[in-house]
Amino acid sequence: MAEKYEQMWKNLGMDLERHGQLLNGLGQYYGSAVMSQKNRPKKMDYFDFVVSEVHGLRIKELNDLRAQGKKVIGAFCIYAPEELVYAADSTMVGLCGGADFSVPDAEAVLPRNLCPLIKSFYGFKINRTCPYFQSSDLVVGETTCDGKKKVYELLNELVPTYVLEVPHKPDTKQGKEFWFNELQAFKAKIEEVTGNQITPQKLKQAIELINAKRAALKRLSDLRAASPSPISGLDGLLINQISFMDDVKRFTAKVNELCDELDQRRNDGVGVASKDAPRLMISGSPMAVPNWKVHTIAESVGATVVVEESCVGTRYFTDPVEPKGESLNDLIWAIDEKYSKIPCACFTPNDRRIDSIKQLAKQFNIDGVIYYTLQNCHDYNVEGVKVERALKAQGLPMLKIETDYATGDSEQIKTRIQAFLEIIQGKQ
Ligand code: BJ8
Numbered sequence: 001m002a003e004k005y006e007q008m009w010k011n012l013g014m015d016l017e018r019h020g021q022l023l024n025g026l027g028q029y030y031g032s033a034v035m036s037q038k039n040r041p042k043k044m045d046y047f048d049f050v051v052s053e054v055h056g057l058r059i060k061e062l063n064d065l066r067a068q069g070k071k072v073i074g075a076f077c078i079y080a081p082e083e084l085v086y087a088a089d090s091t092m093v094g095l096c097g098g099a100d101f102s103v104p105d106a107e108a109v110l111p112r113n114l115c116p117l118i119k120s121f122y123g124f125k126i127n128r129t130c131p132y133f134q135s136s137d138l139v140v141g142e143t144t145c146d147g148k149k150k151v152y153e154l155l156n157e158l159v160p161t162y163v164l165e166v167p168h169k170p171d172t173k174q175g176k177e178f179w180f181n182e183l184q185a186f187k188a189k190i191e192e193v194t195g196n197q198i199t200p201q202k203l204k205q206a207i208e209l210i211n212a213k214r215a216a217l218k219r220l221s222d223l224r225a226a227s228p229s230p231i232s233g234l235d236g237l238l239i240n241q242i243s244f245m246d247d248v249k250r251f252t253a254k255v256n257e258l259c260d261e262l263d264q265r266r267n268d269g270v271g272v273a274s275k276d277a278p279r280l281m282i283s284g285s286p287m288a289v290p291n292w293k294v295h296t297i298a299e300s301v302g303a304t305v306v307v308e309e310s311c312v313g314t315r316y317f318t319d320p321v322e323p324k325g326e327s328l329n330d331l332i333w334a335i336d337e338k339y340s341k342i343p344c345a346c347f348t349p350n351d352r353r354i355d356s357i358k359q360l361a362k363q364f365n366i367d368g369v370i371y372y373t374l375q376n377c378h379d380y381n382v383e384g385v386k387v388e389r390a391l392k393a394q395g396l397p398m399l400k401i402e403t404d405y406a407t408g409d410s411e412q413i414k415t416r417i418q419a420f421l422e423i424i425q426g427k428q
Helices: 002-011 016-035 044-052 057-067 082-087 100-107 116-127 146-155 173-194 200-223 233-242 248-267 293-300 328-340 351-363 378-393 410-427
Strands: 072-075 091-094 138-142 161-164 279-284 304-309 368-374 398-403
Touching: 002 016, 002 057, 016 044, 016 100, 016 233, 044 233, 044 248, 057 072, 057 091, 082 091, 082 173, 082 200, 100 116, 116 146, 138 146, 138 173, 146 161, 161 173, 173 328, 200 233, 200 248, 200 328, 233 248, 233 293, 233 304, 279 293, 279 351, 279 378, 293 304, 293 368, 293 398, 293 410, 304 351, 351 378, 368 378, 368 410, 378 398, 398 410
Parallel strands: 072 091, 072 138, 138 161, 279 304, 279 368, 368 398
Antiparallel strands: none
16 A cells, blocks of 8 residues: 555655554554454455555545545544534544554653543644544544643644534533534634535535434444344444544445345344353443454453444434424534534533433343543543442443553453453353
């Protein structure tokens, strides 16, 4: 791939030497973690191809769009309203932020005791190895957690960064009205950056486009509820990660094709692990590419991860945008309603998330929950107390793992998950 795309990466101002190191490491990790899995669905071929070209062909596609005058908008959070971006004939992509590779670069500037996701994304911008960053005309941040909010100020020195102010009590009338005004301001910003006006018709089409993507991901998720699950948790996670990078229409069609195969596997009783394998939910901080650590470990010791209660998971696709009218205001209110329901731990109170975890535990017939917190993420860490209480009341065990992107604690995590599975199996 390197030679084919070298000129493109050069034009994007990337550090070719460091980028080469990154790609080598990623290729090896993908081979050992993902490609080595047994009995994968055939239709995973497409997603393997996307990963193999994630810094190549996909970046070329984005830059071909830019050459046609379209804009690429980068984001980190599912609160960035992609419907408004697509309604302005533009594309939204998730930015790099899931690898340890860029953390030392960030630590030369930022405090070390910061969430690895934040350090990773900032490091990727500094070291110029993320082609998504280099291809973004605008980055959209949001005032969710304090760490991100402050790092966006520094990021703005390197790439134009627009920060959405999200209400921290989104369920209140004031919160919803506040968010409606923020959405209007964001619409104006996107119109200014793209030079395109967002009409009701364009916004309606964009809502339908993204709703179809969310529906395909929900269909995939529902299929994982089968026993045995027809696809590994790692592949399920991977598809959710790719959803933030790939072309929306093509991705939706490919997920639906995969689901047809999984449907057949479910009917034939074909799974990736035995029916008795403990079924785990992973709940907590989001896992961006290539954060496959906990899934890989859990599935290597005999569990199946069947659902991610995460922004790279159920929080993204659970609710569609459901307009009650056709006017621009009706459509923006529908976006307001949908996004206000995203149960991020940055908000308070966040009972919606507890209810969702309880409902998912039933739907997926869960045996135990791994509560996953990125180091120094206070919001998810503290909210774990309430989640554990709620699960305990349902008789479900929870294992809390607080970790970063490095592999130094992998053996320790493995031992802890093995002990957790023994507890679960002792109960079965
Ligand atoms: S809607 S979860 S994607 S903010 S960066 S909060 S891990 S300390 S990512 Fe998130 Fe949007 Fe919420 Fe979802 Fe913690 Fe790290 Fe902050 Fe993080």
